[in-house]
Amino acid sequence: MSCDGELTVKVDNISFSYGAKKSLCPRTLKGITIDAKKGQLIGIMGPNGCGKTTFMRCINKVLKPQEGAIYIDGKDLDRLKMMEVAKICANIPADVPDDFHLSVEEFVALGRYPFVTGIWWEGEKDEQLVRDAMKAYHVTHLKDRKLGELSSGEKARVLLAKGAVQQPKILLADEPSAHLDLKYKLQVMQALKDLSRQGVTVITASHDINLIAKYADLVIVISDGGIISYGPPAEVINEEIIRAVYGVEVTIIRDGGELYVIPLRPADPEKGDDENTRPCEKGIVAD
Amino acid sequence: MGSTKASRAKIKLALILGLGSISIVLLFILSLTTGVMDISFQEAMSGLWNLIQNGGEHENTKELVLWQLRIPRALGVIAVGIGLSVAGAVMQALIRNPLVDPYITGVSSGAALGVTTAVLAGVTIAGLGVFVTPVIAFVGAVMAFLFTMLLAEAAGGRSISYVLGGVIVGIALQSGTTILMYFNADRLHSVLYWLFGSFSTLNWQSTWIIVVCVSVLSFIMLLYAKEFNVILLGDEQARQLGMNVKPFKTGMFILVSALAAVCVAFTGIIGFVGLIVPHLVRMVIGGDHRLLLPASMVVGANILLVADIVCKTVIAPSELPIGAVISIIGAPFFGYLMIRMGKEYVM
Numbered sequence: 001m002s003c004d005g006e007l008t009v010k011v012d013n014i015s016f017s018y019g020a021k022k023s024l025c026p027r028t029l030k031g032i033t034i035d036a037k038k039g040q041l042i043g044i045m046g047p048n049g050c051g052k053t054t055f056m057r058c059i060n061k062v063l064k065p066q067e068g069a070i071y072i073d074g075k076d077l078d079r080l081k082m083m084e085v086a087k088i089c090a091n092i093p094a095d096v097p098d099d100f101h102l103s104v105e106e107f108v109a110l111g112r113y114p115f116v117t118g119i120w121w122e123g124e125k126d127e128q129l130v131r132d133a134m135k136a137y138h139v140t141h142l143k144d145r146k147l148g149e150l151s152s153g154e155k156a157r158v159l160l161a162k163g164a165v166q167q168p169k170i171l172l173a174d175e176p177s178a179h180l181d182l183k184y185k186l187q188v189m190q191a192l193k194d195l196s197r198q199g200v201t202v203i204t205a206s207h208d209i210n211l212i213a214k215y216a217d218l219v220i221v222i223s224d225g226g227i228i229s230y231g232p233p234a235e236v237i238n239e240e241i242i243r244a245v246y247g248v249e250v251t252i253i254r255d256g257g258e259l260y261v262i263p264l265r266p267a268d269p270e271k272g273d274d275e276n277t278r279p280c281e282k283g284i285v286a287d
Numbered sequence: 288m289g290s291t292k293a294s295r296a297k298i299k300l301a302l303i304l305g306l307g308s309i310s311i312v313l314l315f316i317l318s319l320t321t322g323v324m325d326i327s328f329q330e331a332m333s334g335l336w337n338l339i340q341n342g343g344e345h346e347n348t349k350e351l352v353l354w355q356l357r358i359p360r361a362l363g364v365i366a367v368g369i370g371l372s373v374a375g376a377v378m379q380a381l382i383r384n385p386l387v388d389p390y391i392t393g394v395s396s397g398a399a400l401g402v403t404t405a406v407l408a409g410v411t412i413a414g415l416g417v418f419v420t421p422v423i424a425f426v427g428a429v430m431a432f433l434f435t436m437l438l439a440e441a442a443g444g445r446s447i448s449y450v451l452g453g454v455i456v457g458i459a460l461q462s463g464t465t466i467l468m469y470f471n472a473d474r475l476h477s478v479l480y481w482l483f484g485s486f487s488t489l490n491w492q493s494t495w496i497i498v499v500c501v502s503v504l505s506f507i508m509l510l511y512a513k514e515f516n517v518i519l520l521g522d523e524q525a526r527q528l529g530m531n532v533k534p535f536k537t538g539m540f541i542l543v544s545a546l547a548a549v550c551v552a553f554t555g556i557i558g559f560v561g562l563i564v565p566h567l568v569r570m571v572i573g574g575d576h577r578l579l580l581p582a583s584m585v586v587g588a589n590i591l592l593v594a595d596i597v598c599k600t601v602i603a604p605s606e607l608p609i610g611a612v613i614s615i616i617g618a619p620f621f622g623y624l625m626i627r628m629g630k631e632y633v634m
Contacts, residue, residue: 085529102575105292106292106574120512121293
C-alpha cells in the first residue's frame with residue numbers, strides 16, 4: 001500500500017459528473033485531493049450545490065468517480081465490495097424510516113448488519129454493542145419506542161447510535177445537525193468530536209460555519225466542485241474566503257483559539273442565487 | 288443474558304406461531320363442518336381421523352365430501368391466506384410504502400386480462416386440461432409485473448416509480464378486460480366468477496400446487512427477513528450497509544409477483560388481505576420482519592379461514608364471493624386504521 005498507517009482516507013485527484021453524457025455535463029467534482037488521518041474531524045464547507053454531498057457519496061462508493069482513485073483504510077475503494085466498505089465506513093443519514101413501526105432498538109441494530117453472520121438474529125456481541133451504543137447516546141429509555149414517535153433531537157441521537165454501533169473507522173455525516181435546535185446541534189457535534197477522539201475519522205458537511213470552526217480539526221472549503229482551501233479552521237476561515245465562496249460579508253471575532261463568524265449582509269445583492277446550480281444536476285434527484 | 292433482544296423476540300415468535308397455529312387448526316375443523324351437507328364437529332373430527340388413518344380412503348358419503356371438497360378447500364384457503372399476507376408484507380418493504388398490496392404492481396389486472404381472454408376466446412392448451420385458466424392467469428400476472436418493472440426501472444427505479452408504473456399498467460390492462468367483456472356480454476358468467484374470487488373450485492390438484500408454491504416462496508422470503516429490515520432504510524442506505532440492493536430487489540420482486548400470481552391464479556382476485564394483515568401485525572408486534580413475516584402468515588391464514596366460513600354460511604346453501612366479502616370487511620376496517628394511525632402514517 002502506498003499510504004502510511006495513519007491515513008484512513010486518501011482521495012487522489014477525483015472528478016465526477018452526473019448525467020449520461022459526461023463529456024457534455026460540467027463536472028460536479030473537479031480534481032479533488034485530500035488526505036484524512038485517523039482521529040481527525042474534517043468539516044466540509046461550501047454553498048448549496050457545490051459538490052459536498054457528491055464528494056461524500058464518492059467516499060462510501062455510492063457514486064463512482066470517473067477519474068482518480070480513493071483509498072479507505074489503505075485499500076483501493078474500487079476493489080472493495082460494498083459489504084467490505086460497510087465494515088470500514090458508516091454513514092449517518094438525514095432521517096429515519098418512520099412508516100414501518102421499527103423500534104429504536106431494532107433500528108440501531110441495523111448498524112450491525114454488515115457484521116451479522118447468522119441468517120436471522122444478531123449474535124450476543126452485536127446485541128451488547130447495540131446496548132452500549134444506546135447507552136452512550138442516551139436512548140436506552142427509548143429502545144421500545146417506534147421511530148415515528150421520536151422528536152428531532154431523539155432521532156438525531158438514534159441516528160448517531162446506529163452509526164457508532166457499526167464501529168466504523170470512517171464516519172460520514174452530511175448535515176447531521178440541520179434540523180436541530182442549538183443544544184442538539186452542539187450535542188451532535190460534540191458526539192462526532194468524541195468519536196474522532198476515539199480514533200474514528202469523521203467527515204461532516206455543514207452550513208453552520210461556527211460549528212465547523214468550533215469542532216473541526218481540518219476544514220475543506222469546496223466551491224463549484226473544486227477545493228478552494230484546506231487546513232485548520234483558524235487558517236482557512238476568514239472574511240475573504242467566505243465572501244468569495246458564499247457571497248456574504250462577515251466579520252470574524254477571534255478569541256484565543258476560537259473564532260466566531262458573524263454574518264453581516266450579502267456581499268453583492270445584485271447577483272442571482274442560481275449561479276451555483278449546474279444544468280446537469282437539475283434533472284437528477286440526489287436520493 | 289436471559290433477556291436479550293433476540294431471546295425476547297424468539298419467545299414472542301414462538302407465542303405467535305403457537306397460538307396462531309392452534310387457532311388455524313380449530314378454524315380448519317370448523318371450516319370442515321360448514322357447507323351444503325350437514326357435518327357436525329364430531330363427525331368432522333372422526334372423519335378427519337379416519338381419513339388420515341386410511342390414507343384418504345373414505346368409508347361413507349360424509350368422508351367423501353370431507354376428502355374431495357372440504358379438506359382441499361380449507362388447506363387452499365390457509366395457503367392463499369399465507370401467500371397473500373407474505374406477498375403484502377414483502378411488497379410493502381420493497382416499495383417502502385406501507386399502503387401498497389401485492390396487486391399494486393399490476394398483478395391482478397394482468398391475471399384478470401389473461402383469464403378473460405382465455406375464457407372468452409375458449410382457449411385450450413394441449414396437456415393443460417382444466418389448468419388452462421390458472422396457467423394463463425399466472426402468465427398474465429407475471430407479464431403485467433414485468434411491464435411494471437420495465438416502466439419503473441426506466442423511470443429511475445424508485446419506490447414511487449413502482450407504484451405509478453403499477454397503476455399505469457393496471458389501468459391499461461383493466462380497460463383491456465372491460466372491452467373484452469363489453470363485446471362478450473353473453474358469456475360473462477365464468478369470467479365474473481373468477482373475478483369475484485372463490486375457493487369453491489379448489490380440489491386436491493390445485494390445492495397441492497398452491498400449497499407447494501406458497502411454502503417454497505414464503506420460505507425463501509423468510510430467509511431474507513433481516514434484509515427486508517435493511518431495505519426499509521432506502522436503497523442508498525441499504526447499499527451503504529453492504530447490501531447488494533439491485534439484484535436483491537429485482538429477485539424479490541419476481542418471486543413476490545409469482546407468489547401473488549399463484550394465489551390469484553386458482554381462486555381469483557381476493558383484495559385487502561395483503562394490505563391489511565401486515566398492517567394489523569405491525570400495529571401489534573412492530574415492524575421487524577423476523578416477527579412480521581411469520582406473524583402475518585398465521586394471521587392471514589386465520590382471517591381468510593374466517594372469511595371463507597362466513598361466505599359458506601351467510602346465505603347457505605349458496606355462497607358469497609370471498610373477494611367481495613373480504614373487501615366489505617376490509618374497507619371500513621382500513622378506513623378506521625387510517626384515521627386512527629393517521630399521524631403515524633403521514634405519507
